[in-house]
Amino acid sequence: MFRERGSKVVRRSEQGALRAGPAAPPTTAVAAAASDPGAGALRRLVEERLAKLLPGPAEAPARLHEAMHYSLMAPGKRLRPLLCLLTARAGGGSDEAALDAGCAIEMVHTASLILDDLPSMDDASLRRGRATAHLQFGESTAILASIALLNRAYGVISAQPALAPGLRAELLERLADSVGSRGLAGGQERDLNGWSELTDLDSVDDLNALKTGVLFVLSAEFGGRICGLDGEALAALRRFAGHLGLAFQTLDDLVDVTASAEAAAKDVGQDAGKPTAIALAGCDAADARIRQHLGEARAALGLCGFESATLERFVGSVFNGYWRP
Ligand code: IPE
Ligand code: IPE
Ligand code: MG
Ligand code: MG
Ligand code: MG
Numbered sequence: 444m445f446r447e448r449g450s451k452v453v454r455r456s457e458q459g460a461l462r463a464g465p466a467a468p469p470t471t472a473v474a475a476a477a478s479d480p481g482a483g484a485l486r487r488l489v490e491e492r493l494a495k496l497l498p499g500p501a502e503a504p505a506r507l508h509e510a511m512h513y514s515l516m517a518p519g520k521r522l523r524p525l526l527c528l529l530t531a532r533a534g535g536g537s538d539e540a541a542l543d544a545g546c547a548i549e550m551v552h553t554a555s556l557i558l559d560d561l562p563s564m565d566d567a568s569l570r571r572g573r574a575t576a577h578l579q580f581g582e583s584t585a586i587l588a589s590i591a592l593l594n595r596a597y598g599v600i601s602a603q604p605a606l607a608p609g610l611r612a613e614l615l616e617r618l619a620d621s622v623g624s625r626g627l628a629g630g631q632e633r634d635l636n637g638w639s640e641l642t643d644l645d646s647v648d649d650l651n652a653l654k655t656g657v658l659f660v661l662s663a664e665f666g667g668r669i670c671g672l673d674g675e676a677l678a679a680l681r682r683f684a685g686h687l688g689l690a691f692q693t694l695d696d697l698v699d700v701t702a703s704a705e706a707a708a709k710d711v712g713q714d715a716g717k718p719t720a721i722a723l724a725g726c727d728a729a730d731a732r733i734r735q736h737l738g739e740a741r742a743a744l745g746l747c748g749f750e751s752a753t754l755e756r757f758v759g760s761v762f763n764g765y766w767r768p
Pocket of ligand 2: 567
């Protein structure tokens with residue numbers, strides 16, 4: 444049984460910019476996500492590459508570049524690039540290509556978080572243990588940093604020499620589809636303005652597939668395409684990651700009602716009044732839904748035709764206690 448936390452813990456500063464405190468490492472079940480020791484070195488590789496892929500923070504306009512670094516280099520779990528890299532490795536794909544493909548997705552993800560936190564969206568004050576970008580840099584710079592990160596993502600894939608030109612073009616097309624109105628942007632629109640359509644767990648899953656699932660699918664798919672997967676195996680890989688994304692967002696919605704802001708390293712109580720799986724069916728039903736999605740993810744992973752032990756360990760660390768062999 445779950446115990447719901449009381450009222451919202453974090454209050455947004457009325458005074459504009461909160462100064463960032465020391466970057467707190469993520470600590471919840473979702474946030475501890477990547478506590479798998481094997482993933483630690485890989486996460487450092489991702490973070491070093493992310494920093495190199497951006498213009499330096501002092502380059503003019505310095506405020507914008509500083510905001511991009513601030514949000515991107517904050518202590519996120521890096522789940523999407525790790526999923527991309529570990530998938531590519533499972534099929535013997537190039538690390539060089541998968542690292543940049545995964546970093547591009549992390550840039551898109553971070554861009555989406557900056558927007559998600561804006562006053563006109565979720566109105567959040569804490570992200571990755573730091574003041575949200577708009578509180579730190581002001582709304583105009585935060586929006587521009589999001590646009591700049593999003594566009595840098597396309598630039599990174601376009602310029603990656605280890606990707607054959609045909610594959611590069613396909614990945615760019617998939618990225619555009621996944622971020623646009625039929626993907627993440629469409630999901631966020633429904634999340635903010637389409638509550639009347641959210642009447643049961645399936646409709647919530649449909650929304651979550653767009654706002655969150657697409658980047659999980661894209662991360663695994665990029666890794667899969669880089670290691671040469673196609674046909675049925677690629678379709679199974681996409682199913683695996685789609686269910687992972689649905690389980691992840693449902694777990695995030697549970698964290699929103701059960702964890703403290705300190706443990707989550709971001710605002711909690713954000714979903715009050717919103718028709719999430721928890722609001723519609725309760726914590727135990729949401730918990731069962733997470734298990735169901737992970738069961739389907741596991742079954743699909745078994746059809747991918749590659750050695751998945753490392754990938755499974757990683758997923759196990761993300762879904763601590765939920766992912767059972
Ligand atoms: C947060 O994603 C947004 C959701 C899809 C729930 P993460 O929990 O992966 O956030 P970071 O990247 O670790 O900050
Ligand atoms: C956001 O979902 C998913 C995105 C596409 C950014 P949430 O609004 O629940 O994410 P958090 O809880 O703020 O990280
Ligand atoms: Mg949101
Ligand atoms: Mg939010
Ligand atoms: Mg949330």
